[in-house]
Amino acid sequence: MSRAAARSATLRDAIGLGLAVGLYGAAFGAAADAAGLDLWQTVTLSALMFTGASQFALVGVLGAGGSALAAVGSALLLGTRNTVYGVRLVPLLRPRGVLPRLATAHWVIDETTALSIAAPDRRLARLAFLAGGASIFLMWNLTTVVGALGAAALSGPALAALDAVVPAAFLALLWPRLRAGFPEARVQLRVAVGGAVVALALTPFVPAGVQVIAAVVAVALAGRPGRAPRPTAEEEMA
Amino acid sequence: MSGTALWAAVLAGSIGCYLLKLAGLSVPAAWVEQPWVARIVDFVPAALLAALVAVQALTSGQELVVDGRLAGLAVAALALALRAPFIVVLVLAGAAGALVHVVAG
Numbered sequence: 001m002s003r004a005a006a007r008s009a010t011l012r013d014a015i016g017l018g019l020a021v022g023l024y025g026a027a028f029g030a031a032a033d034a035a036g037l038d039l040w041q042t043v044t045l046s047a048l049m050f051t052g053a054s055q056f057a058l059v060g061v062l063g064a065g066g067s068a069l070a071a072v073g074s075a076l077l078l079g080t081r082n083t084v085y086g087v088r089l090v091p092l093l094r095p096r097g098v099l100p101r102l103a104t105a106h107w108v109i110d111e112t113t114a115l116s117i118a119a120p121d122r123r124l125a126r127l128a129f130l131a132g133g134a135s136i137f138l139m140w141n142l143t144t145v146v147g148a149l150g151a152a153a154l155s156g157p158a159l160a161a162l163d164a165v166v167p168a169a170f171l172a173l174l175w176p177r178l179r180a181g182f183p184e185a186r187v188q189l190r191v192a193v194g195g196a197v198v199a200l201a202l203t204p205f206v207p208a209g210v211q212v213i214a215a216v217v218a219v220a221l222a223g224r225p226g227r228a229p230r231p232t233a234e235e236e237m238a
Numbered sequence: 239m240s241g242t243a244l245w246a247a248v249l250a251g252s253i254g255c256y257l258l259k260l261a262g263l264s265v266p267a268a269w270v271e272q273p274w275v276a277r278i279v280d281f282v283p284a285a286l287l288a289a290l291v292a293v294q295a296l297t298s299g300q301e302l303v304v305d306g307r308l309a310g311l312a313v314a315a316l317a318l319a320l321r322a323p324f325i326v327v328l329v330l331a332g333a334a335g336a337l338v339h340v341v342a343g
Contacts, residue, residue, distance in 0.1 A: 023324050023325050024324065027324075027328055036239070037244060037248070038241070038244075041244055041245060044252065045248055045252065048256070049248075049251055049252040049255045049256075050255075051255050051259075053283060056290070057287075057290060058247065058248075058251050060290045060293070062239065062244070062247065063294070064293050064294065068239070068243045068244070068246055068250070071247045072247055072250050072251040072254060074286060075251040075254070076251070076255065076258065077282055077286055078282065078283060078286055079255040079258040079259070080258060080279050080282060081279060081282075082255070082258055082259045082262060083258045083259070083261050083262040083270060083279075084262060084276070084279050085259075085262060086259055086260070086262015086263040086264075087262045087263075087265075087267045087270045087271065089263070090262075090263055090267070095263060101260070101263050101264065102260065105256065105260040105262075106256065106259065108262060108263070157340050158336065160335050160338070160339030161332035161333065161335050163306070163310075163335055164306055164307045164310025164311070164331045164332050164334060164335020164336070165310070165331055165332045166294050166307075167291050167307055167310065167314075168310055168311060168313075168314035168327055168331030170287055170290045170294055171291050171311060171314050171315060171318065171327075172314070172318060172327050172328070173287050174283075174284065174287040174288055174291060175318045177283065177287075178284075184280075187281070188281065188284045189284075191281045191285050191288075192285065192287070192288035195284065195285030195287075195288040195289040195292075196288040196289055196291060196292035197292075198289065199289035199293050200292050200293075200302065203293065203297045203300060203302060204300050204301070205300075208297075208299060208300065211289065211293065212286060212289045212293055213286075215286060215288070216286060217285075218285040218288075218289075219278055219281045219282055219285050222277060222280075224277070225273035225274060
């Protein structure tokens with residue numbers, strides 16, 4: 001593939017992914033509204049937190065009646081993923097100096113990591129990171145507003161529909177990890193079932209939201225580290 | 239929950255998640271690439287996301303509740319197994335939830 005063709009393929013992938021991810025932004029906006037956040041709080045999360053699973057977790061715990069502490073805790077636990085991505089991105093992006101590093105950090109998420117690692121060389125990796133980060137950031141924030149305003153206008157059966165959409169959105173985030181192609185998919189499934197069982201068993205006994213954080217004990221079901229291959233960022237994309 | 243507490247959660251969570259991203263670009267790779275650290279980070283999402291699925295679908299406050307949300311979840315699982323796109327999964331789950339709401343009155 002020629003240099004120009006590789007460039008346009010990289011841009012096409014990045015922008016296509018941005019458009020697809022935008023759909024999740026609408027679901028997030030709706031979930032945040034259902035959880036009782038106002039429009040500004042919802043918009044602030046998409047602009048500042050900008051990492052989907054953590055945003056969903058924060059509003060999910062708040063929507064279940066959980067404390068602010070439990071909500072932040074679950075968002076941070078899911079955010080540890082991005083720390084690992086950052087380590088993998090440093091040799092590709094080589095952000096030099098304080099400001100480039102601070103700016104780069106904000107866009108370190110599942111999708112930009114996958115795009116950068118999949119790019120054929122370092123220059124295109126930077127392009128993929130920037131183009132993917134920009135298109136996802138724009139779409140994600142735009143559709144968050146659409147979802148939040150749309151959900152705020154709902155009533156009656158439409159509200160019942162929204163209640164059913166929120167758990168389905170979490171399942172859609174979880175699903176790629178359980179698919180046959182994902183490294184150790186069966187172990188992922190075991191951990192997932194364990195997490196769900198722990199959360200439900202604790203629900204009557206602990207303050208709302210705490211059962212979600214307590215569910216991390218199910219990670220013990222994964223067993224000790226073996227020689228199994230680590231999942232790539234592409235496979236981790238939800 | 240008060241607006242102030244919600245704002246505290248929004249801002250603390252946002253700053254914390256940003257610092258986790260920044261840490262990855264700043265700390266020596268060897269700290270993060272310990273086998274045990276990697277193991278935990280690889281499996282935390284499955285445990286937490288599954289817990290959130292269960293809590294969102296089956297609880298209300300401290301009670302376990304079965305309602306249209308569970309029907310929506312079952313439909314979503316089926317749609318995901320059939321590799322339906324994300325938006326189709328959500329629309330079908332929402333339709334199932336609304337249907338149960340209307341039928342059950």
